[in-house]
Amino acid sequence: MIIEGYAVVFDEPTDIGYIEVIERGALDDCDMRDVCLKYNHEDTWLIMARTRNKSLQLSVDDHGLKIYAELIDTNTNRDVYKSIQAGLLDKMSFAFSVDKEEYDYETDTRRILGIDKLYDVSVVDVPFYDSTEVYARSREDYIKEKEAKEFNLNKQKVRLLLGL
Numbered sequence: 001m002i003i004e005g006y007a008v009v010f011d012e013p014t015d016i017g018y019i020e021v022i023e024r025g026a027l028d029d030c031d032m033r034d035v036c037l038k039y040n041h042e043d044t045w046l047i048m049a050r051t052r053n054k055s056l057q058l059s060v061d062d063h064g065l066k067i068y069a070e071l072i073d074t075n076t077n078r079d080v081y082k083s084i085q086a087g088l089l090d091k092m093s094f095a096f097s098v099d100k101e102e103y104d105y106e107t108d109t110r111r112i113l114g115i116d117k118l119y120d121v122s123v124v125d126v127p128f129y130d131s132t133e134v135y136a137r138s139r140e141d142y143i144k145e146k147e148a149k150e151f152n153l154n155k156q157k158v159r160l161l162l163g164l
Helices: 075-085 139-162
Strands: 002-009 019-022 036-039 056-060 064-070 091-104 109-124 133-135
Touching: 002 091, 002 109, 056 109, 064 109, 091 133
Parallel strands: 019 109, 036 109
Antiparallel strands: 002 064, 002 133, 056 064, 091 109
């Protein structure tokens, strides 16, 4: 049971009563030595994967923080995995401490410039950042599927506009 996704997406604002943005470079000096993969940040659930035993791998790219996890065969992991496959769970979150931030009070924006420590990445029901994603297949297959759905939707819109 392998899942992939982005727990952090750079330069994507989220509005939660104020605007928050994780800046590109915020993870450059971040301590990610022992990060757990959880469900909804819950300490009452068993950990699904972990960097310490290499069942969770984290990599930073231009888009954000990518996760790759191989889940062990447990009831709770199977439930989460099946929910991801079915599209019921498709977002992520992360628990962290801030090292450096800036506030713009005119635009009510908080910019996270540096993250000190990453504690967990989580598959979540309701994300803080809606631009995150998690999927139970390769990213390439996910993108092809998403593009095909968007193409078919656009094709339907054109047909409706043309009265076909």
